[in-house]
Amino acid sequence: MTGFNGGDVTINCYHSISGEGGWCRLGGSCVKESSGSIDGTKVIINVNVPGVVTVTMRGLRTESSGWYFCVKGDLQMPVHLTVNERPTTTAAPLTTVPVDPTTDPAAEAPAQSDYYGASIYPLSLMIALTVLTIILIVTSLIWFMLKRYSQTKAQSSALTVQRKRRRKLNASHAEGDVDVLYRSVVIKRQQDVQRVERNEQDVTYSTLA
Structure with missing residues (x-):
């Protein structure tokens, strides 16, 4: 003092x-x-x-x-x-x-009290700035991870939709091939039946005395 x-x-x-x-x-x-x-x-x-x-x-x-x-x-x-x-x-x-x-x-504390009071405010400011910097870094990392997760999830969903569409398209093609094959078989059978009937009509029956 x-x-x-x-x-x-x-x-x-x-x-x-x-x-x-x-x-x-x-x-x-x-x-x-x-x-x-x-x-x-x-x-x-x-x-x-x-x-x-x-x-x-x-x-x-x-x-x-x-x-x-x-x-x-x-x-x-x-x-x-x-x-x-x-x-x-x-x-x-x-x-x-x-x-x-x-x-x-x-x-020696009484003689140093003025220096302590003068330095406590810059120290508090430095601590606050350090804590704020750490919070900003952690927040940025979390945001980046969430964004990357969302992009990965969207890409996965798009791939799933494409796979489902391909399956449906392949299934529709397969059904069309079966229908064509079935129709071909039916038409061929009908032609064979008609040929047999014509052959039967061309037969001449004769009676032996």
Whole structure:
């Protein structure tokens, strides 16, 4: 977190445990009462709100920059403070920054939180684009397979229809051949009968006395 030379800064330390609260500088002194000072900077501690230790540092100096710990019982929450020169065109702001608890005093997480917040959105966008690309590829493959299946099915249906037509055509030809053969046989038999009758009529009967 950042403050300005001669200004104030407020830190909210959230917790869920009981115990004595305080504000300490790494390798320096601690303030465990409602007010005190660390290296010439006034410190005010408020524990009236349940679950929150509020620390206010007033009259910041450049020498106030460094690592601090918000203490609650056995819990220590590291906070890094950077004090810059106050701009000449603006008044000293009052900065309030919430601090998440951690059990590791030497954790670097607070100093990297800004970078994490800045990089999470591009990462989420990349993940979303990757998922969308995979969905499009899978959808294209499914569409191509369905289209190919439909074409194969249509070709199979066309072949089946052609085969049925050929069978019907062959069957009709066969029936026509049988009919012609049958008619030929009937006509030939009728001609043979007529020849026999004519031959019988040409016979001359004679009577022997």
